[in-house]
Amino acid sequence: MEKKIVSELNPNVSVDCVIFGFDLEKLNVLVIDRGEIAVESSSRLALPGNLIYNNENLDQAAYRVLEELTGLTNIYLEQIGAFGDPNRICKEADKVWLQSIRAEPEARVITVAYFSLVKMEDYMPHASSFAKNAEWVPANDITDLAFDHFDILQGAKFNLKQKIKIQPIGFNLLPEKFTLSQLHKLYESILDKPLDKRNFRRKIQKLDILTNLNEKQAGVPHKPSELYKFNEAKYQDIIQNGYNNFGF
Amino acid sequence: MEKKIVSELNPNVSVDCVIFGFDLEKLNVLVIDRGEIAVESSSRLALPGNLIYNNENLDQAAYRVLEELTGLTNIYLEQIGAFGDPNRICKEADKVWLQSIRAEPEARVITVAYFSLVKMEDYMPHASSFAKNAEWVPANDITDLAFDHFDILQGAKFNLKQKIKIQPIGFNLLPEKFTLSQLHKLYESILDKPLDKRNFRRKIQKLDILTNLNEKQAGVPHKPSELYKFNEAKYQDIIQNGYNNFGF
DNA sequence: ATTTGAAAGTGTAAAAATGACACACAGACT
DNA sequence: AGTCTGTGTGTCATTTTTACACTTTCAAAT
Incomplete structure (x- = not known):
């Protein structure tokens, strides 16, 4: 007797993507602009990411979310790891923003981070869904992002440094x-x-x-x-x- | 206005630990024995792991679960990554077993895997909780484990091979x-x-x-x-x- | 007392990889 | 014709890697 699992968002698990591009000068990262945000001083920028569906695996979720938010398809993604501090949604601006896009904005969410390397010329991202805009920003110019996304970015940069020694x-x-x-x-x-x-x-x-x-x-x-x-x-x-x- | 989050198990996220020990001859892995299992041919062995609580971070959860199942404390754990195939609980024996230990045995679970290296002499594991037994098994003798734990083990072995080149x-x-x-x-x-x-x-x-x-x-x-x-x-x-x- | 078995410990030479370093060249522009 | 700018190239000293074989020390058996 199979219990049918309806395909619904899992309120506890999300994916986030760190997409690196190289403009022949420096490394850039693809971020989404969330638009006007509750707390003036908070960053409007975030990594593309969202909750997963219960019937998709993590990799699929990452591809889907990336496409939904930026239009990018056909990108090779590699997992970095999971980030799950119970406090990772601690900034006031983020809490308010979640109210506007999530059914269960207070839920504990752990996120699985991915990174990728792409040709910037091939991928001119466009905004969609709750991303008011999607844009390339120099990796080293970023000092603040939504949630724990800055930590995730640091993790991705470190990961890349390791990877380049091996591959x-x-x-x-x-x-x-x-x-x-x-x-x-x-x-x-x-x-x-x-x-x-x-x-x-x-x-x-x-x-x-x-x-x-x-x-x-x-x-x-x-x-x-x-x-x-x-x-x-x-x-x-x-x-x-x-x-x-x-x-x- | 803070909403109080009661500390409860999160039905969707678990942690699993791959604990390596070295007996001066070969690598061993710490596994728990689940005892008699529904399907005769299935492996009784599993990695120590369980659901996380909503108020603990992933690392804490891993430490707690490891202690609960094996008595091991004070172990340095390192994250390997998340495993989240929607089908990772596909073996019949595993489904039946979950009925006996979980409140929501049918829930979609993604798991975050950890690994560690310990001195076997220091850690003579003992069974507790739903582990009928906890024991060291030669890493290369393992051919089958519960859920996707064999995949996780392979991931851990690979991770270790990479790590040894860098550290x-x-x-x-x-x-x-x-x-x-x-x-x-x-x-x-x-x-x-x-x-x-x-x-x-x-x-x-x-x-x-x-x-x-x-x-x-x-x-x-x-x-x-x-x-x-x-x-x-x-x-x-x-x-x-x-x-x-x-x-x- | 001698022998035997078993792992410990040790050096070298050839080949490959690394790191440091400076100047001539081709094209665009004026 | 001259200037500016980034391209492209070679060598030498040092370090690292690889491949390879024999003597030493102890316990146990004879």
């Missing part, structure tokens, strides 16, 4: 064709420290994940850079089989 | 005094591959986290080994400040 990164962040300098700058942005240009180039080249397109940048007021693309097969191979010595 | 490991797993061979075997157990003895010793020595006690094993039928202890200050220092080149 190649960039395939999902850079445009199809890119220069070594852009990749270099990406690594510096993530690691938040300068890397020697020549040593970086040597190390990356040795990984053998890049294909030189024998094309040059055009229209730049300096020596044009050579363009590269990723060799997807080798890139995936390294991700699969791990890599020990990414000693950045 | 020193052993302080929490080995007895106060130990030999280099024991540490060596620990690393081999976790990484699940042989490591060259001399290279391993050199690498560990260079980390400078060990203090030679100038004591020897006694009563062994072969050349007695020198005993070491960890230099806790340096050990913690490396954990704090990270370490790039743990290329095992």
Whole structure:
């Protein structure tokens, strides 16, 4: 005898997404603007996130919520972890805001955080649902977010720093064709420290994940850079089989 | 106007703990025995875990549940992540068992998994609550567990393999005094591959986290080994400040 | 007393990886 | 023609890695 579970929102579990994009200069994070907020001094910005449905798994929920709030689809998401302080909804402005969007605004909510890396050019987010707006903000400019979203962001940044030591990164962040300098700058942005240009180039080249397109940048007021693309097969191979010595 | 939240179990969120111990030979995992189970062929074993209370955070819940089920206290737990497939309670035996211990046995539950490394000698678990027994089982002998606990175990093992590349490991797993061979075997157990003895010793020595006690094993039928202890200050220092080149 | 079994402990040489470092080049713009 | 700006390149000294084999010390058995 099966009991039918109707598909309804679970008032106790949400997902939140930290979407990183790279504008060839610095790391950005996708946030939603909640519009006018009760407490003037509070941040209007939040990570895209919402409650899960009882019939979907966590990953599905993250994809759905991200699409609902920003229109972004087809994004590879990776779980960071769960955040469940009973006090994570402690700011007055957040409580008031929840009243306007939740059936059970007082419920204890634990949230499961995800992060992703995307090509900004491919994803021009648009607002929808309760997001008055969805926008890219430089990761390092963010000092405050709704709920515990700032903590989640810090967790995501840390996660990314760890990940870059173990795996190649960039395939999902850079445009199809890119220069070594852009990749270099990406690594510096993530690691938040300068890397020697020549040593970086040597190390990356040795990984053998890049294909030189024998094309040059055009229209730049300096020596044009050579363009590269990723060799997807080798890139995936390294991700699969791990890599020990990414000693950045 | 504060609404008082009474402290009650949250029917939708649980925690599960993967506790690793090392018996100087191999890795073991702490599991509870649920006793006779409805379906003969199903595993009686499960990870220690249970629902959280609404007024406790996830970490606290994990500590509490672990103590309630095994008597273990004072254990450092680290989060692995959330597991939330809507179908994770799909085995018939598990459904029946939940009837006997839960107020809302049909509820959708997402679980947050934790793992820990402990000295087996210090923690002789004892059964309590709904655990008929709590026992150490060799990690590699486990082929089946309740719910999705086998998946969680695999996740924990993977997590540990990653961690060992970034941090020193052993302080929490080995007895106060130990030999280099024991540490060596620990690393081999976790990484699940042989490591060259001399290279391993050199690498560990260079980390400078060990203090030679100038004591020897006694009563062994072969050349007695020198005993070491960890230099806790340096050990913690490396954990704090990270370490790039743990290329095992 | 001698032998045996079992794990402990030790060094080197070749190859690979790392880190530090400076200058010529190509194109755009004036 | 000259200037500005970011691109691209090589070497050397040092450190790290890898592969590899024999002697030592004790307990137990003979």
